[in-house]
Amino acid sequence: MNYLPLAWVLLVFNAHADDTEAPLTLNGCVIAESSQCPGADLRGAQLANQDLRKMNLSGADLRGADLRHARLDLANLEKARLQGANLTRASLQQSNLRLADLTNTTLKAVQAWGLFAQGAQFQGADLSAAYLQFSRLSGARLHDANLQAADLEMAWLSKADLKGADLRDANLQEAKLGESNLEQANLSGSRQHYGNFQGANMQGCKGCPESWE
Known part of the structure; x- marks a missing residue:
């Protein structure tokens, strides 16, 4: 029976060990699922x-994070x-962003089906x-x-403050x-079939449905 030299065995073992990297840790926070x-x-x-799925980041300071x-x-x-953070094309499906601050945050093309963001701040986002x-x-x-071309079908926006928001083609x-x-908001080109605008403030709104006045 032929045996591999011990040096070769150790070399292969070390190569596999190097392939298994420890998760990223920042300021004591392990960046890993469910952390x-x-x-x-x-x-x-x-x-x-x-991969930050299921992580508990409640109250975390992610200002300017990539x-x-x-x-x-x-x-x-x-x-x-999350002020000023860049979440372009991030996945936030069923994430909890209640009362979070996303002022001037970039959320272009995020996948956020079923997002929970009641009372969150999105000014200038x-x-x-x-x-x-x-x-x-x-x-x-x-x-x-900026909500241009955003998909908000079946979204709950009751009592949301969308003053000056851009909802063109949404x-x-x-x-x-x-x-x-919806004061000063722009809804030009948006799809509004079966939308509920009852009691909404539409002063100066462009493209808002007239039938709800």
Whole structure:
């Protein structure tokens, strides 16, 4: 029987060991699925393409973080600070962003089906081409937000503040916008079939449905 030299065995073992990298750790927070990092300081963190699914990041400071293409499905980001962060094409399906601050955050083309973001702050945020079907945005503040071509079908936007928001070419089919503020918003070219605009403020709105006045 032939045996491999011990040196070769050790070489192969070490090669496999090198292939198994330890998860990224930042300020004591392990960046991995289901990790517990409430209140973590992740300002300016480079987290593009990282797997953050089901992570507990409630109250975390992610201001200016790079989260492009990151997977954040089912993550808890309640009351997190995400001002100026870049989440372009990130996945946020059924994530919890209640009361989070996403002022001036980039959320282009995010996949956020069933997102929970009641009372969240989105002033000046870029949500163009975002997939937000069935998302909960009741009471959210979206002053001057860019929602051009966003898919908001069946989304809950009751009492949301959309003053000056850009909703051109957005899909608002069956969206619930009752008692929302659409002052100075632009809904030109948007799809509004079966949408609910009852009690909405449409002063100076472009493209708002006249039948709800």
